[in-house]
Amino acid sequence: MTSPATTGPVTIRIQEDDFDIAREIALLTRSRTDIGAVVSFSGICRGDEDSAKIAALTLEHYPGMAEEEIKRHVDEATTRWPLNGVTVIHRVGRFMPGQNIVLVLTASQHRQAAFQAAEFLMDYLKTSAPFWKKEESATGTGWVEAHARDDEAAARWTKP
16 A cells, blocks of 8 residues: 555554564565665553553554544655655554554655654544553553643644
8 A cells, every 4th residue: 555645655554463663664664775764653551650550451443444544644644744655553452561552664765754754643643543542450440531741742733
């Protein structure tokens, strides 16, 4: 799959299985001499939130809709920045602290575009992607509410 303004591959996957960051970077850059920078962001299940210990985190999504929404934002990123490839992998299921949850890779000729596109995509994933989180802790289980800090980070991309 390619996006409207990217010159390389676009990979979007939602899966239960873990991912290998090095393997994904190798797949994105294989036989490519037009890539000068790859930025990677990997999100990992934390072991605490606001001093409360987290035993596990369960992530659910809206199948079909989640992939389409991620693609829509990848398309937006490729119109804003000169990207040579993008990979977004988001896991669903039950996670223990220390396990991988999400991977965003952005490739470009230059680092600035790759960094900004990765930040844009992560800000979207944190605030608007159709995923739901449920935390398990010693005090019980509950759905995670959105954080104002994530909304503030995402708002910078809509300012003129």
